[in-house]
Structure formats: structure tokens, C-alpha cells
Amino acid sequence: VMDVVMFMTKQTGSSVRDEDVAAEAKLQHKAVRRVLSKLEKNYLVKSFTRKETRGGKEMMQQYWRIDYKLLIDAIKLRIHKMKKALHVMPVEAITRYVCNNCVDDDGNHPCWDEHDVQQLQW
Structure with missing residues (x-):
């Protein structure tokens, strides 16, 4: 709908108009209004x-x-x-890091000795 x-x-x-959006998206008017109102609550539209x-x-x-200015600010806030x-x-969540690349036949992770938890970059 946003597209x-x-x-x-x-x-x-x-x-x-929301009627035009519904016609273009080939969706029901009620569904389009519901989606647009959710997008408005998230500051995306x-x-x-207007009286007509x-x-x-x-x-x-x-x-x-x-x-677009409001949209960019909303996205920046979410990223922050x-x-x-x-x-x-x-x-604790960081120390439970498991390397999936090096598992031996017994299910052990020999790389745990090689990787220092503090070296992990987020």
C-alpha cells in the first residue's frame, strides 16, 4: 500500500485519496484504510x-x-x-556465542578456545 x-x-x-489507493492496489477500501492508519501511527505516511x-x-x-522528512526521521529513530x-x-548473551563453522564430529566447538569473546564485534 505504501508503494x-x-x-x-x-x-x-x-x-x-484512499479510494484511489484502494483501486490502484486492487484491495478493499476498508483494508487500505486500516493499513494506512497503521502506517500513519508509525509516522510513515x-x-x-478536506471537505468536498x-x-x-x-x-x-x-x-x-x-x-519524506518525517519518514527519514522515523527510520533513524528505529535504527537508534x-x-x-x-x-x-x-x-551472558554475548558469551554464549556459537561458531557454526567449526563443529567437530563429537559436537564440540574447538574454536571456543581460539575466539576471545571480547573480540566479537557487534
């Missing part, structure tokens, strides 16, 4: 609502677009959180 929004905004140069008149009736229409989680990992 469709990206493609359509590049084509039109402006925001797109932005939406705004169709057939004499005034309706609220929701438009979607990709805010992942790096922080890796650095906070307990030392």
Missing part, C-alpha cells in the same frame, strides 16, 4: 481531511501523502533504538 501511495504521489505530484461536495452532498475526504537494544544486551 502505491509513493507511486501515485510521484505521478500526480500531490496527495492521493501523513493524512489530512459531490452530487450536492458535502463529504469529508481523507488524503494521504508521504512526508535497535542499536541501543543491542548495546544493552547482557554479557
